[in-house]
Amino acid sequence: MDSDAQSLPAVVITDLAQVVAAQSDLPSIAGLLVRNFQLYPPGMGWLTPVIQRGVLEDLRQRLRNAGKYYGCYRAVLGAEIVGTAELSLRPVQGRYGWLWQGRSDRAPYLANLAVEQSSRRRSVARQLMATCEQQAQAWGYGQIYLTVMADNQAARSLYGKAGYEIVRRDRGWLWLGEKLLMRKALMVDALDLPS
Secondary structure, eight states, X not given: OOHHHHTSOOOEEEEGGGOTTGGGXXXXXXXXXXXXXXXXXXXXXXXXXXXXXXXXXXXXXXXXXXOTTEEEEEEEETTEEEEEEEEEEEEOOBTTBTTTOOGGGEEEEEEEEEEOGGGTTSSHHHHHHHHHHHHHHHTTOSEEEEEEETTOHHHHHHHHHTTOEEEEEEOOOGGGOOEEEEEEEOOOOGGGSOO
8 A cells, every 4th residue: 555545534434324413415416427327328418417317216116115134325534425236035036037936046236336526446335345345244145246337347346356256147238238147155164154
């Protein structure tokens, strides 16, 4: 780690689902997600306000309906939200799609991991991933999944270094391109294992 990184202020990770005033953070998080993900075809940037409003409403709905197995995390540097990630239980899509899978086929799924451009390379994404991985373990799961665009080399490198492995490739829709389903085995405390 270089001396510049050591002098940076600490990043604080919190779970919005457990914060009373969480709704007030959602517009910042929605903006962060829209800036970090290509949610519309190239050349259609004029859609940004509409897309951001849709993302905001989706976040509000997920937070309102948050159950035991949901977390929306924020990384805060000073007073600014510089990163976010969500964790929930989702069906792990099989060869034939989401059909025919019951509740027992659900696994922790890390989604919407995003970090402000100005805060990258400061371990924010790694801290958010570690927080989600620890929560997945607390839920009693020994693995966690995520999806990444195949052409997102920076994210693929980050996930690979963190121990995630590609388990499947999916052809994307229209402008979105190929997606990769990745999985990481989590350490399970020996005391928690059934005998």
